[in-house]
Amino acid sequence: MERTETEREFEFPNPPEHIPAWALKEAEPWTGLDEFDILVKAETKTQRTLEVREAILPPTLWGLHVARGQRARIYLNRKLPALWKRFTLFHELYHLLHHKRGEAFWSSTATPLSSFEFQADMFAWAAIRPDWFGEQAQ
Numbered sequence: 001m002e003r004t005e006t007e008r009e010f011e012f013p014n015p016p017e018h019i020p021a022w023a024l025k026e027a028e029p030w031t032g033l034d035e036f037d038i039l040v041k042a043e044t045k046t047q048r049t050l051e052v053r054e055a056i057l058p059p060t061l062w063g064l065h066v067a068r069g070q071r072a073r074i075y076l077n078r079k080l081p082a083l084w085k086r087f088t089l090f091h092e093l094y095h096l097l098h099h100k101r102g103e104a105f106w107s108s109t110a111t112p113l114s115s116f117e118f119q120a121d122m123f124a125w126a127a128i129r130p131d132w133f134g135e136q137a138q
Contacts, residue, residue, distance in 0.1 A: 009059045012084065019126050023119075027126035030090065038089065046072065046096050052089060054078040063088035065096055072096055083131055090124035 030038065035052065043050050049071050057063070057077040062084065065074045074092045076085045099116055125132075 009079065010062075010084070015125055015129075015132055016122070019129065020122055023122035023126040024129075027090070027123055027129075030093075030127045031130050035089070038093070042093055042096065048072045048096075050074070050096075052076065054085070063092050065092040067096060083128065086131060087124045087128050090127040091120045094120040094123040 030041065033041065039050050039052065047070070048067065051071075051073045053073060053075055055075045055078060057075065057079075059077070059079070061077060062080060063074060063076045065072060067073075074089060074096075076088050080088065095116070098119070
């Protein structure tokens, strides 16, 4: 089967064989929400005004977040399919919720950055699980 232009441009991962219980529990209140409700919930939890924008980004960069003071913005790669934009939104949201001191701070700790990325990915997988598997959110 011929791959689409987007599939040729991006490397889409398969879901993990196991999503940790902590990620499923933490993502449960976020599953099934539309983008507006995600933003409302995220603003309440982060105490920041949050904005999501799509941008032209290289295929190796699915998204990023920028936070300053009481404002934060999440950029999503415009070329990603809708499911992967949702995954990226949850991934970046996890960083805003749990890695508040930024990459510069965390890169100077003894904890490898890969562990922070793994945590964000597991949260995102758990949050999009119903979308991925076609399940009804409970």
